[in-house]
Amino acid sequence: MKKAILVGCGAEIGANLLIQNDSEKDGFAIKMVVTNPPAIDKHYPKLRPIDGIVARLAMAQPGIQSVVEIINDNTLKIQGREIHFFFGDISKECPPIQEHYDIGFIATNKKDMDLNSPVALNMLRLSDIVLGVAESDSLKSIYGCLVDLTSNEISTINSMVVSAGMYCLGSCQTNGMHASLRVMVEALHAINRNASHILSIETDIVHPDTPNGVLGTRSFEGRMQDARDNLRPSFSQISMSQKKVMPWAPLINTVSLRAPVHAPGYQINRFIVEDNGALTTNLIEKSIESVSNALPYVVTHSQSPLGGRAYSYERRCSTILSDSNHLLILRPDYLAKKGLSEIIIQSFVNNTVGYTAVVRAVASNIAHGLPVATFKEI
Known part of the structure; x- marks a missing residue:
């Protein structure tokens, strides 16, 4: 089972990845999330950033909160899967996380989809393979909808097993x-x-x-x-x-x-x-x-x-x-x-939901050691 880390947990891609991840089928489990803390509200002083994460999950899939359990200020259990959170800005500092991960997802901003961005540099310290959920000229691409094709069908495809490096997955x-x-x-x-x-x-x-x-x-x-x-x-x-x-x-x-x-x-x-x-x-x-x-x-x-x-x-x-x-x-x-x-x-x-399914499928192929459709950077 491959271990995965997610950076960015908004109500769209990040939250949907946490909801959809099925470690037994996917071959990877998201164990750690690094994200800026959701804003708290002065009218609800008892609510914490981890409560804001639950709110984002509920916005992504109404009703999911019924199978989400808050373990402590930094840990959730989603449909039985325990996930730890580090609240901070990875563009400013690399989180003090000792564990190393096989797969990392960047679900933040298009400007982070660059090998020289602070987010990418820190993620490459934490994870062997980094997947950015956007488009980038400067990165090699993996396109999940073309995964079963070869250069016989589209000449620019390089079908290969990916074990390291940073790739973008294209936009929705x-x-x-x-x-x-x-x-x-x-x-x-x-x-x-x-x-x-x-x-x-x-x-x-x-x-x-x-x-x-x-x-x-x-x-x-x-x-x-x-x-x-x-x-x-x-x-x-x-x-x-x-x-x-x-x-x-x-x-x-x-x-x-x-x-x-x-x-x-x-x-x-x-x-x-x-x-x-x-x-x-x-x-x-x-x-x-x-x-x-x-x-x-x-x-x-x-x-x-x-x-x-x-x-x-x-x-x-x-x-x-x-x-x-x-x-x-x-x-x-x-x-x-x-x-x-x-x-x-x-x-x-x-x-949102459908795009996340493509991202999940790409990561699953990588986790299982299967070829994916890669394309050269520009």
Whole structure:
């Protein structure tokens, strides 16, 4: 059993990792958490930072508090698993933790996803393998939705067993695009083609706002402006991963809006592929089912007209809408005469529970000594 340490325990990724971790299945157990102490309230003087952690867990999964036990000021038991907490800022000092860990998770801030950041340097002292839950040009990547592919399908993949070093795992929206890409690779394989026949991708996103959003207009930048009744233009980390995965296929991210809604988000991926008219929606549905059977945390499909809330607690990255209104294949003359098609895949992408399931799957492969899909830094 591998031992893991988590840095950052917000109500999104950090809390969900603590909730989802099943040591018997995963091959690793999160034993230690390093995080800034949650704020206390003068109206509740008896409450401690550890009570704030319970509150974050409850925000991540309402009702989980019924199976959380506070052992002392620095220890919780979650569904029978004992987890110790160190309350402090790891960017300022390395915690006085004597134990060494096999796997470390950084679930803090994108700026920490750098080998030279104070958080990364301290984490590499505490753990053999460090996994950052965001995107970074300067780090090698491990992409969980592409784990079973090789360089035969995507030429940039280096499938390998990881035993040391620091890697980024991509953002939630990066992995959402990769879920659709994984389906496209499966469909292309059925017609004797691979990812090299994808000529371009265009991605549009509606992203749920996060608890870190700022009320009040304090900046020109959309994400720092009032979230209420305000469509906020933003940007995505997807194009960063495209340079690593498919540098030959330009990826355009024209729309990335943040909206005050709950997870999951909504994503539209438009693939231009060289298929000579061979792809069909039925073939793509079969490809979704094939990937879902092999990697259930990556993708499934639905023909039911449900809203995103129906999928908010699914431990899965992406749910593709496969009905005839949403899964589309277009062949206008200017594409068809070149043997090209436009495949439009629309999906709900879960940026909390589902993304955590991808992170957990990557760490599980590492813990069990299985190969993962790695990509070079830029």
